Amino acid sequence: MPVALEHLARASSSAPLIDAAGLRPFLDAVPDPRDPRGRRHPLSALLAAAAAAVLAGARSLAAIGEWITDAPRWAVHVLGFTPDPLTGQVVVPHPATVRRLLARLDGAALDAAIGAFLSARTAPARETGTLRPIAVDGKTVRGSRTRTTAAVCLLSAMAHSGEVLAQCQVADKSNEIPAFAPLLNGVDLTHAVITADALHTQHGHGAYLRSRGAHYIAVVKKNHPGLFGRARTLPWREITLDHYERTRAHHRDEIRRLKTAAFAHLDYPDARQALQIVRWRRDLGSGKLTIERVHLITSLPPGAATGTQLASWIRGHWGIENLLHHVRDRTFREDESKIRTAGLPHTMASRRNLAIGLHRQDGQKNIAAASATRPATTVGPWPSSASPDKTGQDHFTQRPCRHTVGQDQGREVGAFGVRGRGQQVTSGSATPRRSCSICTGSGSQPSVPARLMFTLVTVRV
16 A cells, blocks of 8 residues: 555545645646536546546446446545535436546646646656656557547657656647647746657757757658768767667567767757667577667757766657557557547546556556555545544435345456455445445455545645
């Protein structure tokens, strides 16, 4: 269990601690698409509930709706759902309500709120003046394709540590190039080093980054023949080696060599150095040897970064594929998802980015394991604000419980996605939620993810 949850479990209320950066204040900046008349639930509570469900491993809209329906009463209170002023009861939204809201939500505003939230959590830990690498790359949500529309393409900016700082949707019948500047407009680029693939080696991108105070490391290929020719014909044999690394992994032996050359006559905005990387790869099974030479340019002046740092940033750019895109595809099954209505593919991707970023910032390397739910007993006692009052009445609706415990080996338990042996949850029971061990968390059956409270209040210790 995270240390922050231990502090939260002993807290007298569900309020954040002094050093907490709450998620809900950031969600308050997202415009509410609903009509002002008849709003029953706060927007921030609905979005926080959906985010908590995805953090617990929900992959679909149905799983999000079931998770919110089956959430314990203290969790509903912490999520921000307010009691009815007349009855004093708290009723969670219907799954259809959550689905309609997410479909109408402004994806760009949600991405901005999530990016600001993740940046606020990492800002105190970042040393002032240190260079921060940020990778920019796009991903196509393949399952969103229909007979008449192309698949949704999302361009993301991710810190090399694994959290997504910004995301935007690429316009239909366009590509990632026009979306580059709008993507980074809301990101603090001070002391940032932007890495991207050869598609974004554009003069306009370089000028934009330098005007924002950021540096760049741009890959040079034959899409810029003049620039590529000048970088390739430099006297690399006479230049000393700045970095050498040899590794053995994935059934291959690899050697990477980096050289840098200060060059003031490159036809690119504020380019100060040219770089050459030579990769030697030998397959340990077949013995096949491949040699690859890659040329890059950077605005970093000589001495601003060591050869080891440059090599780490260049190689770390592809972490956006391993740390983000691969996790969304394999852990959250994004490409297999058939969600394609309105803005749902965009907003669901935003929630997956939030879950991945929170787990990365918490030091988790295995997102699939971190998203698994845990027994409710590890969370600790209910917050005092959600406990019964002096009259013995809790301020939550006593809806009929859908849980019935039976015997079925190897089946999933409840809507939380936890597999158990000898336990199954089915529908049809009229047991009150007050006496249900799954709803109250008093039984041995897993019910509530231990990361739920950490997501909502985001305690940092």
